[in-house]
Amino acid sequence: MKYLTILVSFIFSFSILQASEVSEWFEKESNQFLEIMNNNEGTESENYEKYKSFVNKNFAIKSIAYGLIGENIIKKSKDHELSLYLEVFTDYLIKTIYKLANSNSSSTIKLKDVDIKDDIYIIRSEISFKKSSANLYWKVINTGSSYKIIDVIVENTSYFVTKKSEFNKILRKNRGSLESLIIQIRKI
Amino acid sequence: MKNHFKAILLIIFLSFFQISKSYSIEDASVSGVSYDQIYDPLEPINRAVLNFNFFIDDIAIRPIVKTYKFIAPEPVEKGVSNFFSNLKEPIRTVSFLFQGEFYKSFNSIGRFTINTFTSLGTFDLASRVGMEKNETDFGITLAKGGVSSGPYIVIPIIGPSNLRDFGGDVVEYFVDPISNNVANREYLAIGSGLNERVEIDEQLDKVREASSDRYEMIKSIYYQNRNAQLEEEYIQNLPVPKIYIE
Numbered sequence: 001m002k003y004l005t006i007l008v009s010f011i012f013s014f015s016i017l018q019a020s021e022v023s024e025w026f027e028k029e030s031n032q033f034l035e036i037m038n039n040n041e042g043t044e045s046e047n048y049e050k051y052k053s054f055v056n057k058n059f060a061i062k063s064i065a066y067g068l069i070g071e072n073i074i075k076k077s078k079d080h081e082l083s084l085y086l087e088v089f090t091d092y093l094i095k096t097i098y099k100l101a102n103s104n105s106s107s108t109i110k111l112k113d114v115d116i117k118d119d120i121y122i123i124r125s126e127i128s129f130k131k132s133s134a135n136l137y138w139k140v141i142n143t144g145s146s147y148k149i150i151d152v153i154v155e156n157t158s159y160f161v162t163k164k165s166e167f168n169k170i171l172r173k174n175r176g177s178l179e180s181l182i183i184q185i186r187k188i
Numbered sequence: 189m190k191n192h193f194k195a196i197l198l199i200i201f202l203s204f205f206q207i208s209k210s211y212s213i214e215d216a217s218v219s220g221v222s223y224d225q226i227y228d229p230l231e232p233i234n235r236a237v238l239n240f241n242f243f244i245d246d247i248a249i250r251p252i253v254k255t256y257k258f259i260a261p262e263p264v265e266k267g268v269s270n271f272f273s274n275l276k277e278p279i280r281t282v283s284f285l286f287q288g289e290f291y292k293s294f295n296s297i298g299r300f301t302i303n304t305f306t307s308l309g310t311f312d313l314a315s316r317v318g319m320e321k322n323e324t325d326f327g328i329t330l331a332k333g334g335v336s337s338g339p340y341i342v343i344p345i346i347g348p349s350n351l352r353d354f355g356g357d358v359v360e361y362f363v364d365p366i367s368n369n370v371a372n373r374e375y376l377a378i379g380s381g382l383n384e385r386v387e388i389d390e391q392l393d394k395v396r397e398a399s400s401d402r403y404e405m406i407k408s409i410y411y412q413n414r415n416a417q418l419e420e421e422y423i424q425n426l427p428v429p430k431i432y433i434e
Contacts, residue, residue, distance in 0.1 A: 060429075060431065060432075060434055061434065062432045062433075062434050063429045063430065063431050063432045063434070064429055066429065066430070066432050067428070067429020067430055068429070071430075096398060099397070099398065100394075100398075115424070117424050120428060122423060122424060137423050139426075139428055141431055143434060148434065150428055150429055150431070151426070151428060151429075153423060153426065155413075156412050156413050156415075156416035156422065156423075157409050157412050157413070158412060158426050160426075160427070160428065160429060161408060161412060161426055161427060162405055162408045162409060162412070164427070165226075165404045165405070165407065165408035166399065166400050166401050166404045166405055166408070167400075169401050169404045170400060170401065184400050185400065187400070188398070188399070188400050
């Protein structure tokens, strides 16, 4: 019984420690994001570069990109096709975040709480704009050396789920051709 | 009375239709939903209706909404939104009652009473005293009763739905205690519809510019939002990508 209590206490304190670590990371990165978002002084290309480095640093781009097309497509695609897809998708993700951030200024992000399920941290936050606010959830993994975002959920809409529906439709329509998907992504 | 009878007949018909069919791919009321394989046998028709809806929106509704948003000060916009939301509290009360959610049912009628008597529903005082708004409708009631969602449908002017939720909307139209006791209920329905359109204006703008296939995007968003109303741990249960070494 004594050992069990020690074990439970150990697990519990470990979880708290992990949650506080991820909270710290989140506070730091979200502040940095807001700084970029609310700073309109640089040129368009300078600002774009800032978003680019933010996305490259904090998003699990490969996991998201591969998750969107699924195992079957990955297996049947050639290496050069996959690396081109990854490159095009990264650019698309940066542009999406850049556009989203540029259409909303003067925001604040407030951390609400952190939950852990199957080694994935679910960070609940609230983003407030001048007129409105929205619940913003971040699904984050610990890669060992850093934390990486695998999904962003605005109110109830998941970026990953929505894009997966869109990409799957394009792939189904084009008999699983990754090349066609790349062309479509470039068009957006 | 005649209208009520028609509504009951219709819902019985819809329920039979949906229960009798088994859809192995998608059931919005349970977790593990495959969002990219939503049951959509009417896709060609739905796509045509969606294009029609966007056309109507572009030429008529969107300009009205944009003008309204430009002219109306924020408190007015919020007040109008609260007013229409408050009118739905009685039907929410009935829906929660059917779902066996007695506390929420009581909360809804309490909210209606407080907000109507203090500000005709334009100010949400009830929330300030701890009576938070809970969203529900007859579609949710049917889902909780085990009725499967049926095929995805896009309704002219109104927008995305599925057979179950549309059935729920039809029932609501006939049994809603508020709109049944208003002289020109059509105006109320138009006002409520326009208010809902105002509320999703920013999201709709994003769909227009950030999507490779707006039909798929809207369908996915619709089901995600409905599932969020049905599942307790919706956010936790959303699919996530397999992790690759970055």
